[in-house]
Amino acid sequence: xxxxxxxxxxxxxxxxxxxxxxxxxxxxxxxxxxxxxxxxxxxxxxxxxxxxxxxxxxxxxxxxxxx
Numbered sequence: 816x817x818x819x820x821x822x823x824x825x826x827x828x829x830x831x832x833x834x835x836x837x838x839x840x841x842x843x844x845x846x847x848x849x850x851x852x853x854x855x856x857x858x859x860x861x862x863x864x865x866x867x868x869x870x871x872x873x874x875x876x877x878x879x880x881x882x
Contacts, residue, residue, distance in 0.1 A: 846865045850863065850865065
């Protein structure tokens, strides 16, 4: 629905969080739409776009490439 301009006339965004990488194995998400949040030992978070991560090259295998 969010990718259909006839339904989403105001170009709304859908933002969600998940702890399971199964959502990366989707036909609806592009690598530049997925952001990975990593937290270090001091609880400081770093946000990285999946398309900017090393080794994550191909769209159809996002979950496999991320792992």
